[in-house]
Amino acid sequence: MNWPAKMRPRAPSARRSSSISGDENGATAVEFALVLLVTALLLFGIIKFGLVLNNQIQLTHAASAAARQLSISRGSATPYSSTIAAMRNAAPTLKSTDITTTLTVGGAACTGDDQTCRDAFGTGTTTVQAQAVLRYPCNLNVLFIRVANCSFGTTAAALVQ
């Protein structure tokens, strides 16, 4: 077979005799490995960023749902638990035990149990504010390398009806 000079396979003996530093056969593989590292870092970075962004948007939505539920809970027997339920329903893929929730009604804490929350409503006028402050942790791991341990938060307020 007539190979062009450049593509002609070297005789096995010639390959054996050449030193490893002069060998160009694996160059593409090495380059590919380097390129793959950068590409994968970028790709997984995008994926991770997308996940964290999704979490943040869900948390924002959950805070708003919680504030709204709390704002219509005057006179309810279970203002705290129904607010927490509304919040969890609004953020189905967040780990609900990881969400730090601070609920207030007109500045009074509505945290922990329904009794505290009912007391927070008191007998006040309608111009009090129901507020939900939520925090959620995010670990920015890209390719198993921990970039940063962070958390993000969001606040939503609603007028008590």
Added chain:
Amino acid sequence: MRRLNIAGLAAGFRRADGGVMAPIFALSLVILVGMAGAAMDVGRVMWVKRQLQSSADAAVLAGTLSVASNSSAATTAANDYSGLSGKKNTVLGATSVTMVGGAPQLKCFSSVKVPACTPGSGKYNGIVVTQEARVPMYFLRVVGVTEMTPRATATASARGGSGRSLDVMVVLDATASMNNLDPNCSIAGASKMECAKAGVRALLQGLNANLDRVGFMVFPG
């Protein structure tokens, strides 16, 4: 000192086929980084959009509480709970948030029966908030997009929908004992009959003339 052999280097560069992947990758990296950047920019817009919608919802719900009774209080409440800078639901990640039209728009919806509203009467039963945010772009700037302006609208009415009518039957006792004094009546010195009539009047005033049906009967009649 060795002289740099430019011609020799250039010839070597032309012949070399070892580093073909590097320039290709360098080119594609520009696109990849651009795409990652675009994803971040658009992602931020989506986050702002979510906040805009949440704050618009809170604003109209705060406003509807008083829209039928006190429209200026409704405007104030809607502004207070909006996503504007310095308000209770301030939107993060945007350079500025404005309310389209400058303020919450008070509406008179004829489809809403309770509380009813006649257009042009200066009374309102609904409120609309449209918010717009300006989100600066950091990566998409390269292709000429310097900012995006997501919008969110929320509408709410005072009680909503058409009211459900009530069927009320009032039966009034008209026996002689109704002439006796009623010590429990809120009207001092009123007889039981006067007190009952006052009660019926209060009941009728609480009903809606356009919706509810009331029957009246006296016994022994």
